[in-house]
Amino acid sequence: MSQVSLKINGQDHSLEVPPDMPLLWVLRDRLDMVGSKYSCGLGICGSCTVLVNGRPAQSCMLPAAKMEGKEIVTIEGLAPDGNHPVQRAWNEEDVPQCGYCQGGQLLTAKALLERNPNPSDKDIDEAMSGVLCRCGTYFRIRKAIKRAAQYAAEGGSA
Amino acid sequence: MKAKCQETDLGRRTFLKVSLMASGALMVGVGLGRPSGANELQNDTWVPNLYVRIDRDGTVTIVSKNPEAGQGVKTAFPMVVAECLEVDWKDVKVEQAPLDDRYGRQVVGGSRGTPDGWDDLRIAGTGALFLLKQAAASTWGVKASECTASKGKIIHQSSGKSANYAELLDAAADLPVPDVSSLQLKSRPDDFSLLGKFVPGVDNHRILTGQPLFGADTRLEGMVYAVYEKCPTFGGRVKNANIDEILKQPGITDAFVVAGTDELTGLLPGVAIVAESWWLADSARKKLKVEWETSHSDSTEEFNRQAAKLAGEAGETRRHDGDVDAALGSAQNVVEASYYYPFVSHANMEPQTCTAHYKASGQMEIWAPSQAPKSGRELVSRVLGIPEQQIHINLTRIGGGFGRKLRSDAIVEAAWISKKTGRPVQLQWTREDDMRHDFYRPAAWHHFRAGIDSAGRMVAFDHHFITFGRNGKTVSGAGLSPGHYPAGLVPNFRLRQSMIETSVPTGPWRSPGHSAYCFAYQSFFDEVALAAGRDQLEFRLDLLSRSYGEPPLDLKRTGDTLRIAAEKAGWGRSMEPGRGLGMAFHFDHGGFVSHVAEVVADGPKVRVEKVWSGIDVGPVINLSGARNQVEGCVVDALSTAQLEITFADGAAQQSNFHDYSLLRIGQAPEIECHFIQSDNPPMGLGEPPIAPATPAITNAIFAATGTRIRELPFSRAGITA
Numbered sequence: 001m002s003q004v005s006l007k008i009n010g011q012d013h014s015l016e017v018p019p020d021m022p023l024l025w026v027l028r029d030r031l032d033m034v035g036s037k038y039s040c041g042l043g044i045c046g047s048c049t050v051l052v053n054g055r056p057a058q059s060c061m062l063p064a065a066k067m068e069g070k071e072i073v074t075i076e077g078l079a080p081d082g083n084h085p086v087q088r089a090w091n092e093e094d095v096p097q098c099g100y101c102q103g104g105q106l107l108t109a110k111a112l113l114e115r116n117p118n119p120s121d122k123d124i125d126e127a128m129s130g131v132l133c134r135c136g137t138y139f140r141i142r143k144a145i146k147r148a149a150q151y152a153a154e155g156g157s158a
Numbered sequence: 159m160k161a162k163c164q165e166t167d168l169g170r171r172t173f174l175k176v177s178l179m180a181s182g183a184l185m186v187g188v189g190l191g192r193p194s195g196a197n198e199l200q201n202d203t204w205v206p207n208l209y210v211r212i213d214r215d216g217t218v219t220i221v222s223k224n225p226e227a228g229q230g231v232k233t234a235f236p237m238v239v240a241e242c243l244e245v246d247w248k249d250v251k252v253e254q255a256p257l258d259d260r261y262g263r264q265v266v267g268g269s270r271g272t273p274d275g276w277d278d279l280r281i282a283g284t285g286a287l288f289l290l291k292q293a294a295a296s297t298w299g300v301k302a303s304e305c306t307a308s309k310g311k312i313i314h315q316s317s318g319k320s321a322n323y324a325e326l327l328d329a330a331a332d333l334p335v336p337d338v339s340s341l342q343l344k345s346r347p348d349d350f351s352l353l354g355k356f357v358p359g360v361d362n363h364r365i366l367t368g369q370p371l372f373g374a375d376t377r378l379e380g381m382v383y384a385v386y387e388k389c390p391t392f393g394g395r396v397k398n399a400n401i402d403e404i405l406k407q408p409g410i411t412d413a414f415v416v417a418g419t420d421e422l423t424g425l426l427p428g429v430a431i432v433a434e435s436w437w438l439a440d441s442a443r444k445k446l447k448v449e450w451e452t453s454h455s456d457s458t459e460e461f462n463r464q465a466a467k468l469a470g471e472a473g474e475t476r477r478h479d480g481d482v483d484a485a486l487g488s489a490q491n492v493v494e495a496s497y498y499y500p501f502v503s504h505a506n507m508e509p510q511t512c513t514a515h516y517k518a519s520g521q522m523e524i525w526a527p528s529q530a531p532k533s534g535r536e537l538v539s540r541v542l543g544i545p546e547q548q549i550h551i552n553l554t555r556i557g558g559g560f561g562r563k564l565r566s567d568a569i570v571e572a573a574w575i576s577k578k579t580g581r582p583v584q585l586q587w588t589r590e591d592d593m594r595h596d597f598y599r600p601a602a603w604h605h606f607r608a609g610i611d612s613a614g615r616m617v618a619f620d621h622h623f624i625t626f627g628r629n630g631k632t633v634s635g636a637g638l639s640p641g642h643y644p645a646g647l648v649p650n651f652r653l654r655q656s657m658i659e660t661s662v663p664t665g666p667w668r669s670p671g672h673s674a675y676c677f678a679y680q681s682f683f684d685e686v687a688l689a690a691g692r693d694q695l696e697f698r699l700d701l702l703s704r705s706y707g708e709p710p711l712d713l714k715r716t717g718d719t720l721r722i723a724a725e726k727a728g729w730g731r732s733m734e735p736g737r738g739l740g741m742a743f744h745f746d747h748g749g750f751v752s753h754v755a756e757v758v759a760d761g762p763k764v765r766v767e768k769v770w771s772g773i774d775v776g777p778v779i780n781l782s783g784a785r786n787q788v789e790g791c792v793v794d795a796l797s798t799a800q801l802e803i804t805f806a807d808g809a810a811q812q813s814n815f816h817d818y819s820l821l822r823i824g825q826a827p828e829i830e831c832h833f834i835q836s837d838n839p840p841m842g843l844g845e846p847p848i849a850p851a852t853p854a855i856t857n858a859i860f861a862a863t864g865t866r867i868r869e870l871p872f873s874r875a876g877i878t879a
Contacts, residue, residue: 018408018438025437029383034375035368037557038436039507040589044815047507075368087366094358094782097790098228099365100372100507100557125824132815134507134558135228136793137786138826 002065008033009077017064024048024059027074035075035103039132046131049104050074056108056130075103078110085151086110086144093144097135104131109145118149204327206289208260209239209282216324218243218310219251223261224271225529226254226361227559228790229844230783231271233360235279237780241352242283242344244307245323252360257531257551266529266559267666269747269842272779276840280343288336293329294321347777347835354835356781361555373527373554376513378582382411383436384575385443386585388428388595391452391808392663393420395427399448404431407445409438412579416571422663423597425541425570432579436586454661458500458804464658465603465624469496473622473654477640479706480650485618489609493689496605497678499870500802501598503810503818504667508557509592510568514575515582522549522577526569527556534566538573560794561635561666565597590813597665598803598810600626600636604678609650614690616701618650623675626664627657633664638671643745644679646710647701662805668794669845672746673852677799677870680742680853684860694741694857695724702743711745715836719743719772720752722832727754727770736760738861742850749846750774753792753854755827759862762876766796766827766855771847773831776838787843789829795851796879797821800871825879855879 001016006026017026027033027050036059039047043058050059051073059074078084082091086109096102105128112119112127119127124145133141202214211219220239226232236252255261263274287307294312295302298319306313313320347354364371389395396415404413410433418427429448433439486492513525522544528534531551539546556563572585587595602625609618625636638653645651667673687697702717720743727739736759743752752772757764769792778784797820804811812818856867859877867875 018441021435021437025435028374029435029437032377033368034370034372034377037372037508038374038586039509040815042589042814042816045507075366078367080367082363082367090366091358091362094356094362094786096228096359096362096365097230097786098507098556098558099359099361102365103368106366128823132507132820132822134505134560134794134820135786136790136797136821136826138793138821138823139789139829140786141823 004065004068006064006067006072008072009074019065020063022060023062023064023067026064027059033074033076037100037103046104047101049107049131051107051111054111054114056111075107078106085148088151089144089148093140093147095137095140095144097137101131101133105141109148113149113152117152119145204331206286207282209279210243210286212323212327214324214327216322217251218245218249219253221253221255223255224264225266225553225556227266227529227556229266230359230780230786233357234779234783235275237352237357238279239283241350242280243287246309247352249310254553256553257535264531267564269749269845272840272842273748281338281341284341284343285336288341289330289333290323290326292333293326297329346837354778354781358782371555372508372557373513373525374511374584374586376525376554376584378515381582381584382432382434383439384430384432384583384585385439386428386430386571387443387446387448388426389450389452390594392661393422394450394452396429397449397451399429399446404442404446407442409434410442414578416574423565424537425574430575432575432583452808455808456661457806461658468624468656469605471656473656475652475654477645477653482618482620482650482652485650486607486609486620489618490612491610491689493608493686495682495685495868496603497681497868498603499601499674499677501601502667502798502801503593503596503598503803504560504562505818505820506558506560506562509589510587511585512568512572513584514572516577516580520548522573524551524569524573525554526551527554527563528569529559529563534569537566537570541570542573542577560668562596564666593813593818594810597663599667599674600633600664602674604675606682608686610686610690614692616648616686619644619648620652622654624656626660628659632657633660635664635666635670638675641710643710646705646707649706669746669848672744672849676744676849677852677856680850681856684857695729698743715750715774716743716745718834719750719774722834723752723754723770723772726830726832729754736862738858740854740857740861742853742857744850746849747845748841749843751846751850753850755854755858757858757862762878764859764862764877764879766879768828771829771831774834774836775843776840777835778833779840784843785831788831788847791847792829792851793821793826795848796855799852800879802871
């Protein structure tokens with residue numbers, strides 16, 4: 001077991017975990033933060049995406065014990081009131097179908113808009129290619145990211 | 159969501175004066191202040207029927223009875239009730255019903271939700287409003303027929319009186335339940351103020367903020383987590399397993415062999431490993447060694463060999479109109495082609511999961527992302543010997559269904575493990591479990607011959623269909639109706655069928671059958687039209703212009719969807735080399751859909767740029783949900799046409815998204831929907847758009863590249879999209 005201090009959504013959590021236990025399972029089974037989803041377990045579908053120091057990362061592949069000192073943001077920490085530009089845009093474009101992958105989509109979109117406030121379709125396709133959506137909401141994801149970019153430009157930060 | 163997270167209020171509520179309406183709707187007597195209604199008085203809630211509750215504070219709660227898998231029913235159904243109840247959508251709270259027989263069918267499947275629910279939902283909303291109007295009228299001493307309703311208020315125009323619904327609950331609760339024949343139900347698009355609008359999903363906030371909602375988000379006091387290893391060869395039994403070693407692994411609370419049953423859709427034999435966290439259970443599983451006893455070695459190679467042999471045989475004639483052999487013999491031109499598509503997996507993003515709690519009282523409570531919870535309850539009852547009345551199933555949001563979650567394998571496994579351990583258990587399959595233990599969409603071969611007369615008309619159609627069977631019957635998700643078009647559209651038609659026996663589990667996969675064979679039919683029509691020297695649109699509209707005997711589909715509605723898709727796509731416009739349009743029409747599950755796809759090619763690498771869709775499912779309930787299903791189906795079709803599941807030694811050879819690689823965003827086209835809103839009753843839309851999407855795309859690929867795709871996946875023709 002390793003003693004680890006994790007900073008998640010601005011809060012510190014101190015806990016003992018097996019040294020190789022992935023962050024995803026610490027979030028889900030130890031901290032009951034179930035917004036990050038399990039789907040492939042190989043880091044290739046993006047359902048478990050979290051932000052580590054602002055960059056999208058697959059939490060199913062990250063040993064929690066190595067996350068000490070890093071800023072972790074999960075979907076629960078994006079904006080709990082749902083008023084982040086990407087959340088507003090996602091709701092207004094009604095992106096989710098089943099919704100299972102959408103936490104990963106939102107966090108990836110947030111990271112994209114932070115480094116590129118006005119992305120083209122090509123930029124969007126490249127940045128979002130790591131998150132699978134079996135329901136096929138991709139067309140709306142493109143529209144929602146553009147809408148979110150507009151909202152961010154008008155005020156709220158991305 | 160600790161402990162009683164999704165426990166339902168409905169289960170505890172007492173309904174009064176239950177009566178069954180002609181439509182099958184259960185109208186339930188008004189509850190407030192009636193006998194045995196202590197709870198109702200305490201709750202201060204008026205319950206006019208199973209779908210509606212109005213609180214004294216004005217809160218309107220609408221219950222959604224069907225499971226939500228992303229098809230949008232949890233938004234669309236309450237919208238229908240709200241429309242008829244004349245309440246403002248923003249004032250409505252939506253609540254998910256558990257499995258409860260009083261609701262009738264609670265299934266995501268067959269695109270039946272909308273047509274089946276349409277009457278009941280309108281009766282629920284209209285019936286409650288009827289009582290509120292009566293209540294207002296008797297309070298004010300006016301005629302109910304003079305009262306109108308809008309945004310949660312009853313209004314009597316001439317006297318200037320008005321009241322919020324919440325003020326009328328006591329009076330309404332004293333009234334007798336109306337006869338359904340006295341209710342005037344809204345039915346035409348012109349009647350609607352909410353239906354047909356673009357309404358975001360009711361669960362969006364929870365989804366977008368990561369709140370608990372899905373099956374595996376359930377958290378219970380004292381819950382443990384389980385994995386379940388089954389034989390890679392379908393149906394294999396456990397001979398022995400190193401249980402003692404597994405029990406020594408960190409965090410393991412239990413490990414045992416489950417003997418299971420022989421039924422492929424039941425409790426399959428396997429080994430359960432239970433731990434304090436799912437990851438610990440899965441880690442211990444890596445040390446698991448099981449010796450299996452298997453009874454078959456089905457393989458794709460063997461299937462192909464048998465299919466080739468059967469192709470040379472006559473098969474069983476299932477329908478023969480006119481004289482196909484004579485018509486082919488005298489035809490001006492005969493076109494012959496063979497089509498094939500492989501087995502595919504459902505690959506929901508949410509692998510199978512279920513949470514079960516077998517209590518000391520003998521009650522089994524289950525939290526399941528299930529498309530067919532009633533089947534789950536029956537299976538659990540049968541396998542575990544628990545009376546159905548003691549099994550309560552809560553419906554969680556489903557992380558993608560597509561037909562996979564019509565099966566209850568994960569439910570019965572979780573229930574078994576909970577009963578055996580005596581603890582609340584969350585079973586979570588791995589992605590590999592999910593892909594290797596699916597109920598696959600079956601492969602098939604279609605051998606076609608068409609005869610064209612001197613006017614360029616298709617006058618003969620001969621079809622040898624090679625599908626899969628078990629014990630002489632087609633397997634679940636396979637088969638083809640002998641009445642399916644082009645039967646009835648050509649004077650000489652023959653369908654012959656042959657079957658390959660298999661032990662591979664198969665099942666319904668989004669628009670079962672149609673989503674597979676429409677590709678073959680509509681691609682072959684392309685070939686016939688080309689051989690006849692005719693334009694694709696003109697050829698298809700001509701095919702839909704007459705029938706021989708009973709038409710196999712509504713010719714006008716089908717043709718109209720094709721016309722509008724073609725018109726919006728600019729069919730016939732000149733295209734630069736390497737660019738092409740393709741089209742297809744289809745009818746299934748009550749819905750008429752045609753697509754035109756535009757493809758641009760760079761050598762064998764193609765890109766589907768845009769798809770125009772013509773859709774007639776009657777009036778659209780939620781414009782957003784409806785478009786979502788069309789958009790999703792097009793992407794699903796393009797994704798699935800590039801995938802296959804193969805078998806060797808009785809086991810699936812693909813296991814995860816590296817070798818079953820779903821479409822990513824960069825490959826997804828733009829989709830433009832055109833709904834023909836008719837007065838016909840509304841139909842579901844989760845399935846109808848997928849079948850014609852595949853051939854619209856493959857026909858466009860032909861137009862752009864000259865490569866005719868006769869076998870899926872595309873890679874067999876050297877094409878990637």
